[in-house]
Structures are given as C-alpha cells and as structure tokens.
Amino acid sequence: MNLSLFGQSVYVQTDVITAWIFTIVLSVLLIFFILKKRKLPVIWDYMRTTNHRKIGTIYLLFGFIFFLRAGVDALFIRTQLAVPNNEFWVFQFEKYNQAFSTHGTIMIFFAATPMLLGLMNLAVPLQIGARDLAFPFLNAVGVWLFIAGAVVFNIAFFLDSAPAIGWTGYAPLSTALFTPGVNTDFYVFGVQITGLGTILTAINIIVTIIRHRAPGMTFFRMPLFAWSAFVTSFLMIIAFAVLTIGLYLLMFDRLFGTQFFQGPDGDPVLWQHLFWIFGHPEVYILAIPAFGIFSDIISTFAKKRIFGYPMMVFSIILIGFLSFTVWAHHMLTVGLGPLLNTFFAVSTMAIAVPTGIKIFNWLFTIKGGSLRFPTPMLFSLGFIPSFVMGGVTGVMLSVSAANFQFHDSHFVVAHFHYVIVASTILGIFAGIYYYYPKMTGLMLDDKLGKWHFWLFLIGYHLTFLPMHITGLNGMQRRVFSYDVGEGLEVTNMLSTIGAFIMGISTLFLFYNIFKTHRKNEKVGPDPWDGRTLEWTVASPSPEVTFKPMPLVEEMDPLWYAKIRGEKIKTIKDQRASPISKDSILPLLIGVTLGVLGICLIYQLYLIAFIPGTMVFVLMIIRALTDEKSNYYGKKEVSE
Numbered sequence: 001m002n003l004s005l006f007g008q009s010v011y012v013q014t015d016v017i018t019a020w021i022f023t024i025v026l027s028v029l030l031i032f033f034i035l036k037k038r039k040l041p042v043i044w045d046y047m048r049t050t051n052h053r054k055i056g057t058i059y060l061l062f063g064f065i066f067f068l069r070a071g072v073d074a075l076f077i078r079t080q081l082a083v084p085n086n087e088f089w090v091f092q093f094e095k096y097n098q099a100f101s102t103h104g105t106i107m108i109f110f111a112a113t114p115m116l117l118g119l120m121n122l123a124v125p126l127q128i129g130a131r132d133l134a135f136p137f138l139n140a141v142g143v144w145l146f147i148a149g150a151v152v153f154n155i156a157f158f159l160d161s162a163p164a165i166g167w168t169g170y171a172p173l174s175t176a177l178f179t180p181g182v183n184t185d186f187y188v189f190g191v192q193i194t195g196l197g198t199i200l201t202a203i204n205i206i207v208t209i210i211r212h213r214a215p216g217m218t219f220f221r222m223p224l225f226a227w228s229a230f231v232t233s234f235l236m237i238i239a240f241a242v243l244t245i246g247l248y249l250l251m252f253d254r255l256f257g258t259q260f261f262q263g264p265d266g267d268p269v270l271w272q273h274l275f276w277i278f279g280h281p282e283v284y285i286l287a288i289p290a291f292g293i294f295s296d297i298i299s300t301f302a303k304k305r306i307f308g309y310p311m312m313v314f315s316i317i318l319i320g321f322l323s324f325t326v327w328a329h330h331m332l333t334v335g336l337g338p339l340l341n342t343f344f345a346v347s348t349m350a351i352a353v354p355t356g357i358k359i360f361n362w363l364f365t366i367k368g369g370s371l372r373f374p375t376p377m378l379f380s381l382g383f384i385p386s387f388v389m390g391g392v393t394g395v396m397l398s399v400s401a402a403n404f405q406f407h408d409s410h411f412v413v414a415h416f417h418y419v420i421v422a423s424t425i426l427g428i429f430a431g432i433y434y435y436y437p438k439m440t441g442l443m444l445d446d447k448l449g450k451w452h453f454w455l456f457l458i459g460y461h462l463t464f465l466p467m468h469i470t471g472l473n474g475m476q477r478r479v480f481s482y483d484v485g486e487g488l489e490v491t492n493m494l495s496t497i498g499a500f501i502m503g504i505s506t507l508f509l510f511y512n513i514f515k516t517h518r519k520n521e522k523v524g525p526d527p528w529d530g531r532t533l534e535w536t537v538a539s540p541s542p543e544v545t546f547k548p549m550p551l552v553e554e555m556d557p558l559w560y561a562k563i564r565g566e567k568i569k570t571i572k573d574q575r576a577s578p579i580s581k582d583s584i585l586p587l588l589i590g591v592t593l594g595v596l597g598i599c600l601i602y603q604l605y606l607i608a609f610i611p612g613t614m615v616f617v618l619m620i621i622r623a624l625t626d627e628k629s630n631y632y633g634k635k636e637v638s639e
C-alpha cells in the first residue's frame with residue numbers, strides 16, 4: 001500500500017505490519033496472563049524439563065501453534081482463489097507463492113511431524129512400560145531444535161522475506177541464480193535445524209523400544225502405536241538423512257557457489273531425486289503413526305483385541321519398506337523413460353496392498369465389537385472412508401500415462417490433502433482427545449469434541465472433494481488466479497467455504513480446552529476403560545512411572561487383568577532405567593543453533609563464530625556432566 005507522508009509517497013507492507021501488530025498484541029496479552037496467573041515457575045520448569053510427558057506437551061503445543069499459522073495461510077490461499085480474477089488484499093503474484101510455500105512447509109515440518117512426535121513422546125514409553133525415553137537429555141535437545149528451526153523459518157515472514165519456492169524447494173528455482181535474496185535461505189536453514197532434531201528423536205525412540213521394554217513386553221505384545229513409532233523412526237532416520245544431504249548441497253550452491261543443482265555440471269533433477277527419496281517416506285512418516293493411534297483407539301472402543309495383529313505389524317513394516325521404492329512417482333513427467341516410469345508405477349500400486357489389509361483389519365475389529373463412540377473413536381471412524389478415497393486417487397495418479405494429465409493440477413492437491421488430512425490430522429486430533437487425560441489429568445468435553453469432529457469432517461470433504469473436479473477442469477496448482485467461464489468458479493467457491501468451516505471447527509477445540517481447564521475436574525488413571533499399560537499409571541503421568549515394574553504376560557495386559565479381576569503383575573526390576581533430570585542446556589543448544597542459522601542466512605560469517613563456538617562449548621559441558629546420575633539405579637528401585 002502507498003501512503004503519503006509529508007508529501008512523499010512511502011510503500012508500506014500492510015500484511016507484514018498487520019502481522020507485527022497482531023503478534024505484539026498477542027505477546028503482551030500472553031505475558032500479562034502469565035504474570036497474573038503466576039505461571040512463570042511452570043514455564044521455567046518446562047524450559048528445563050527432560051521428562052517425556054512434558055516434552056510431548058511442548059511438541060504438541062508448539063506444533064499446534066504452527067498448525068494455526070499454516071492454517072491461516074491456507075485460508076488466505078482459499079480466499080484468494082474464491083472467485084476468478086480476485087485481487088484479495090496483497091495475496092497475488094509473489095505473495096501467493098509465499099503463502100503456499102510457507103503453508104506447505106510449515107504443515108509438514110513444523111506442525112504435523114512434531115505433533116506426532118509429541119504423541120509418541122507422551123504415549124510410547126508408557127505403552128511399553130519404560131520410565132522415560134532412553135536418552136532424556138537428547139529428547140529435550142530434539143524438541144528445542146524443532147522449535148529453533150521453526151522459529152527461524154517463521155521469522156522470514158516478519159522480515160518480508162518468506163520463501164516462495166514451494167515446500168519442495170525445486171532447483172534450479174531454489175538456487176541463487178533464480179532466488180538470490182535471503183528468502184530461500186530461511187527455508188534451507190529452518191528445515192535443516194528442525195530435521196536434525198527429528199533425527200535425534202527418532203534414534204531415541206528406536207533405542208527406547210529396543211532397550212527399555214518392561215519385563216515380558218515382547219515385540220509381539222507391543223501396542224500398535226508403539227510398533228508404528230518404531231517403524232516410523234527408522235523411516236525418519238533414513239529419510240531425514242537424505243534431506244539433510246540435499247539441503248547441505250543446496251546450501252553450498254547458494255552460499256559458496258558450488259554447482260550441484262545448476263550450471264554446466266549441475267543437475268536440477270538430482271535435487272528432485274534427493275528431495276523425494278526423503279519426501280515420499282515423509283508421507284508415511286506422517287501416516288504410519290496415525291495408523292497406530294487409530295488401531296489402539298478402535299480396539300479400545302470396540303472392546304476387542306485388534307483383528308489380525310500380526311498382519312497389522314507386518315503391513316506397517318512392509319509399507320515402511322516399500323515407501324523407499326516409490327519416490328519417482330512424483331517425477332513421472334521429468335523424462336525418466338518408460339522403463340523407470342513403469343517400475344515406479346507398479347511399486348506405487350503395490351503399497352495399496354498392505355494398506356488395504358490394514359483397512360480390512362480395522363473393519364473386522366469394529367465388526368461384532370461392543371462399540372462406544374466418544375470423540376477419539378469418531379475421529380478414527382471418520383478416517384477410514386476418507387483415507388480410502390485418498391488412496392483411490394493415489395492409485396489413479398500412479399498410472400504414469402495418466403499422470404501427464406493430472407500432474408501439477410489441483411487434482412494432485414486434492415489427492416494429497418485427502419491422504420494427509422485423513423490420516424495425520426484426524427489421527428492427531430484423535431490422539432489429542434484420547435491422551436489429554438494422560439497429559440493433563442483432565443478430560444476434554446465430549447459434546448464440544450463432537451462439534452469439532454463433525455464440522456471438521458464436513459469442511460474437509462467440502463474443501464477437497466470439489467477440488468478434484470477443479471483440477472480435472474484444468475486448474476493449475478501454485479497459480480494465484482483463473483479466468484471466468486472455464487468451469488472453475490463453482491468448485492473453487494465450495495472449496496473456500498469448506499476451508500472456513502474447518503477453520504471454525506478448530507475454534508471448538510480451543511473453547512473445549514479453555515472450558516476443560518476452567519472446570520478442572522481430575523480423572524483417574526483409566527478414564528477410557530483401556531487395555532494397555534499407559535492406563536495403569538496416574539493421570540497426568542508422574543515423573544517416575546512404573547515403580548515397581550509391570551510384568552507383562554500377554555497382549556493388552558491391563559484388559560485381561562481387568563477381566564480376571566486382578567491387578568497387573570509386577571516385578572522388582574533390577575535394571576537401571578533412564579529418568580529425567582532438569583537441564584537448561586538443551587534449550588541453550590536450540591537457541592545458539594537458531595542464532596547460528598540466522599547469521600549464516602545473512603552471511604555474517606565472522607559473527608557466526610560466536611554461536612558456532614557456543615554450541616561446541618555447550619556440548620563439551622554436557623559431555624563433562626555425569627551421565628550415570630541421569631539413571632534410576634538399582635538402589636532406588638529396591639527401596
């Protein structure tokens with residue numbers, strides 16, 4: 001907007017200024033609230049915590065904040081696309097590119113993935129009878145790296161430098177030749193820092209599950225969410241390692257003039273390979289944990305053991321494995337040739353088989369069960385048909401000849417939102433309602449939960465079902481405008497209305513949380529009549545759980561103990577197990593790495609030495625502190 005000041009015309013970024021004002025007002029209100037309610041000690045406690053429940057809570061809280069930001073991006077996108085030739089506020093041209101880039105990147109890296117990591121943190125140790133994750137300190141480093149990366153990425157908008165290269169960062173657009181400013185660097189460093197945290201947490205979860213299961217908790221007695229966390233963590237390590245390499249090469253291209261993805265010796269398609277070798281497994285990193293959550297919830301509320309448990313485990317592993325063999329189905333149009341296109345088409349279709357097996361196992365678990373329908377169960381039931389619809393268009397897209405028609409159209413956008421929102425987002429909501437008692441000791445209101453569910457489900461289908469037709473009628477993705485009379489008006493308008501219904505549904509969750517905390521009615525350890533170990537410990541879960549250790553002799557141990565009218569068997573465990581010990585170092589490591597990232601983005605190499613050295617100093621301090629004291633030793637257990 002051009003303002004006239006003292007006779008001079010000054011250009012003002014209205015959206016950026018609005019965001020500044022909004023954020024400042026919100027922060028002041030927040031600080032006021034914190035001081036008034038005397039919450040400072042709680043915050044200080046969370047800043048130093050290494051306890052899995054608290055870290056899970058931090059993941060969920062921050063993941064949700066970024067989910068809201070990306071959701072607002074989506075509403076801006078949909079408002080701009082509501083009518084043809086729209087000139088809504090500033091959201092045309094480059095701003096539109098920024099909006100969908102930040103929307104996609106934030107949703108994937110800073111909202112969906114961390115919220116799932118939060119649920120894993122919260123539930124997995126309790127499900128397998130571990131007192132905490134294997135490396136509590138590392139766990140805290142993981143969460144603060146996620147936040148550091150996310151903050152670096154989000155700062156960009158406030159400096160009017162948001163990245164505009166899509167969530168995929170395709171070269172050569174992402175090289176310095178075509179996007180010379182700092183915008184793309186915010187993407188490179190923000191994602192890199194967060195990705196590092198994700199790798200650390202994945203290692204942590206794998207070690208925890210291998211080393212710290214309770215006595216008798218064999219692999220094939222583990223609940224399916226623990227299984228899915230296990231498989232997902234392997235995918236994370238491999239996929240994020242590849243992304244890390246890709247981002248390093250891109251960073252070298254951008255900052256130091258190497259030519260991996262550009263120039264006579266570089267190859268932009270190399271970036272696409274690296275990105276999708278990460279990117280496709282990432283889709284399953286988002287989906288598999290949700291499968292696990294749905295499995296446990298459906299089994300609980302059908303009062304039945306999950307149908308075909310060994311097949312469920314086997315298909316998770318198979319899906320995880322196959323997810324590394326399909327990456328080029330995102331590249332069917334780059335000219336790999338018929339042989340490779342056929343290979344990737346067939347391997348993609350093959351994934352439908354284990355996925356189909358899971359769908360039938362869920363249906364058979366429901367069949368003949370004595371069903372209850374509280375909010376978490378509704379989200380799980382809503383997932384099944386919605387996800388199948390996304391699966392069907394997935395198989396359509398994998399047909400390589402047809403893909404030339406679908407590629408880069410809103411049909412693709414409709415497809416992947418069907419899959420991701422049905423699995424990940426419904427899964428996260430289901431998980432939040434299900435585990436809220438374990439996280440806070442409070443039960444969310446069921447009636448408000450049902451409002452949230454129905455509005456969200458209706459809004460979701462209203463947004464993305466018509467979008468298939470928009471795409472088939474020729475609407476390009478990543479384009480900010482369309483013309484009158486091309487058959488795009490009606491379906492686009494429906495999508496926009498649907499998006500706002502989804503937005504409104506989220507308000508019900510807010511109100512629910514507010515109301516629940518105001519009422520403050522504590523619940524017991526087992527509010528859902530559960531089946532697995534997490535429902536044997538108090539709500540919220542205490543700092544030291546499982547004292548003494550449970551002795552597991554079958555699957556769903558709590559359920560069968562309840563049927564027999566017994567208590568869970570326990571055993572005096574003599575193994576040392578990890579417990580959390582407060583430390584401010586993880587937060588400091590996050591902050592220094594974030595500052596280092598910003599120095600590198602602005603190419604302040606000399607200044608970068610300060611945070612760079614500090615990271616090393618912090619790591620040395622950590623190395624010199626006594627690791628053993630973080631363990632719950634033999635002495636305490638036998639007391």
Ligand code: HEM
Pocket residue numbers: 071074075077078100101103104105107108112165166167168413417420421424425463476477478479480499502
């Ligand atoms: C909540 C409602 C949502 C709405 C209304 C929405 C809407 C949209 C629209 C319209 C686009 C296409 C923009 C374009 O190509 O011109 C888009 C892109 C995208 N969305 Fe969403 N979305 C939503 C939720 C999500 C969620 C939950 C995720 C992932 C967890 C997600 C991930 C993405 C990604 C990765 C892109 C691609 C960005 C790119 O082209 O680089 N979205 N979204």
Ligand SMILES: [Cu+2]
Pocket residue numbers: 279280283326327329330
């Ligand atoms: Cu894929």
